[in-house]
Amino acid sequence: MDLKYKNVASVYDLVYESRTDDVRFYLDQAVEAAPRRLAEFGCGTGRVTLGLAELLPETRIVAVDMDADEVEVLKDAVRARGIDTVETRCELIQSFEGEGIDLAIAPFRVFQHVVEPTEFEACLRRIAQSLRPGGRFVFDLFNPSIPMLSTTGVIASQTFVDGEGHRIERVVTVNDRDHFRQTQLIEEDYTVTTPEGETYDLHWHYRTRYYFLGEVVPLVERAGFEIVRIDSDYRGTPFGEGEYPGDLVFHLVRK
Template sequence: MEQQMLDADIYGPTTSRYYDRVYEQIRDPSGDIEFYRKLASDACGPVLELGCGTGRTLLAIATQGIPCTGLDASPRMLDVLRRKQPPPTLRLVCAAMQNFDLGADRFPLIFAGFRVFQHLYTVEEQLDCLACVRRHLAPGGCFAFDVFAPQLDRIRLVREPEREDVRFEQDDEEIVRYTAVDFDHTQQLMKLRMRYERSQAGEVIDNEIVEMRMRYFFRYELEHLLVRAGFEDVQIHGGFDGRPFDYVSGETIVLARG
C-alpha cells in the first residue's frame, strides 16, 4: 500500500516519526549543532530557533541552561520534542516563521538551522520572515541560518532519478528512504519525492510517500535580500568551521546583523 503526503503535510506523521533517525545519519557530521551551540553561548541571552522541529539542535543549547524558545509550524514535530522532556527553560511555540509575534521578547540570537529558510518559496515570504526576525532581535543581535550552496553540475539538470539515501532500523522494521528530485529553475525550486520503504523480515510491507519543495539561493541573491530587509552587516561562509565561501563545500552559512 502506498500513502502519499504533499507540502502541507511534509512534517506530518511520516516525517516526524523518522526525522531523528534520518538526520543523525545525513546531518550530524556537518558540525552544525556545535556551530549554533557556540553562537548561543556567545550571545549571553535567550535564543530563538525558527523551525526547531524535534529539537535536534535546540535541545543541545537548552541543556546548557540557556533560555530558549523553539518555533515550528508543525504540531507533530513539536509533540516529538515534548516527548523528549526538554528542560523548563525551553518554551515551544507553534507558528509559521514568516508570521509570528512573541510580544515584547527580544533575542540576541535568532537562528534557522538545517535549511529551514529554504521552505520560504517566494520573495514575499522571505521578506516577511526577515521582518519578523528583525522585530524580535535585541539591539546588536545576530540572525544565523544555513542553506545549501547550489552546485552547478546539479542545477543544470531537470531531474535526478530516485536513489537510496538513508537506511536504518526502527520499531523492528527496516526503513529505506529513496529520494527523487525535479528542478524548476525558473522558480529556483527543487521538488523532492521521498519514498519510505518499510520492511519486516526482508519483506516490503508498505511505502509512504512525502513530497516537498525547497527553494535554492545563490550567494549574492541572499546578500541583496538581507540588505533589502534592513540588515547591514552580512557575513557568508562556506562551512560551519568559518571557511571562506565557495560552491564546492555545498554549504552557505549566513550571519546577519541589523
C-alpha cells in the same frame, strides 16, 4: 501492525543522526553569545534545540516550526527530559510574536522551503523585529550546485536500521524543476519493515527553492540586518574559499 514510525517526522532523527557538523556549529554559536533569550526558527524535531537546552540551562528558548508532526516529536522529547526552558510553537515565521531576543538561529536550510523571495524577506523582517538592537541572527542555505541543477531523478537511496530491528529504506527524488522560479519538487519515500516482517510506506513531498548569494544579500540588508560575514561551511571558511558548492552560512546583526 507495529506503527512505531507513524509519519516521516518520527523517522527524522534516525535519518539525520549522523549529520552533526551543523549541530555543533549552532551550539558553539549559542555558547559564545550566552543569550538570555534565544529563538530557533525551523526547529524540527529538536536536533539542535535539545542540545541548546542542555548546554544553556539558564536560557529561555522559543522553538518554532510550521510542521505540526515535527513539533509534536520535539514536545514529547522536552517532556521526557523534564526540560522547562523550551517553549514550542507551531507557526509560520511571519506570524512569530516576540521581542528582545538576543540570538536567533535558523539551522539546516530552513529558508529553502520559502519559495517566494517576498515571503523570504517578510520572514527576515519579522526575525529582525524580534531581536533586540545588536542581537545576532545566524542561518544557513545550501549554495546551489550549477552542475546538479540540470539533473532530475533519484539523488539518494539509503537504508537505516534502528535498535529495535525496524528497517527503513529511504529514496529521495528531485522532479519538476522550474528553472525560471528556481524551484524543485522533492519526493521522499520511505518503506518501513517491522521486526516481524510487515511493511508500510511513508511519504513527504514538498517544493523547495534555491537561492544564490547575490539574491540573499539585498534581502537581509533591506530586512534590517548588517552582514558580519558569510562562510562557505561550518568551520568558518570564508565564502569562495571552501569546497564547491558548500553552504551559505550567514552571520548577521540587527542594525
